[in-house]
Ligand SMILES: Nc1nc2c(ncn2[C@@H]2O[C@H](COP(=O)(O)OP(=O)(O)OP(=O)(O)O)[C@@H](O)[C@H]2O)c(=O)[nH]1
């Protein structure tokens with residue numbers, strides 16, 4: 532595949548320990564990919580680590596943002612950065628090893644004739660490792676609920692391992708995206724679906740983070756509940 536066409540966007544907040552290990556693994560799995568780390572001025576100096584990595588590893592870029600604004604805002608900055616450049620396959624990926632780089636090839640294979648590829652934990656049973664039961668239940672039931680209310684025809688709509696074809700991001704008005712937590716994932720996929728883009732899920736096994744702290748909060752959870760109904764209403768008024 533053409534060298535400069537794959538970009539993997541990784542949002543980071545205090546992922547210093549993870550990012551130094553993850554970058555070489557991604558480069559091993561997919562040497563031709565470019566990487567963009569979008570860091571919200573992490574107090575643990577994740578950005579400094581990324582700058583150091585960029586001295587020895589090719590095609591790693593850092594987008595440093597002044598303050599923590601949630602993963603949604605970080606991705607939107609990254610998407611705009613990607614659109615301004617010549618990338619065709621634009622990935623979302625977490626920094627905490629929940630998303631195994633070994634799947635990157637599966638995504639690309641699926642993206643050849645699809646517009647949005649989603650890594651799905653719930654396509655073949657439940658493929659989640661090391662999550663406490665309550666967290667799995669929230670995620671699984673939340674997905675079921677989101678699917679029923681919004682109509683979005685995917686098994687895992689809150690996952691954050693995705694590959695967008697460029698045209699999908701170009702078609703979405705990124706400045707209108709409101710959500711910042713998990714619901715950002717639902718909103719992006721819902722907009723792609725409403726615009727008639729082809730969506731395909733591929734199975735992935737999701738592993739809980741190896742190190743660092745979770746940024747999951749009740750605020751993010753509430754935002755998700757509200758967003759689902761906002762999308763349902765927007766469907767009635769034909770928001771696209
Ligand atoms: N730039 C930026 N990145 C963020 C922010 N919040 C989370 N992230 C990153 O987004 C990715 C997913 O966040 P996680 O904290 O792993 O959230 P999660 O996967 O839902 O929860 P855990 O895996 O339990 O920690 C990680 O790479 C985080 O570092 C943020 O406000 N800004």
Ligand SMILES: [Mg+2]
Pocket residue numbers: 625627629740
């Ligand atoms: Mg995580």
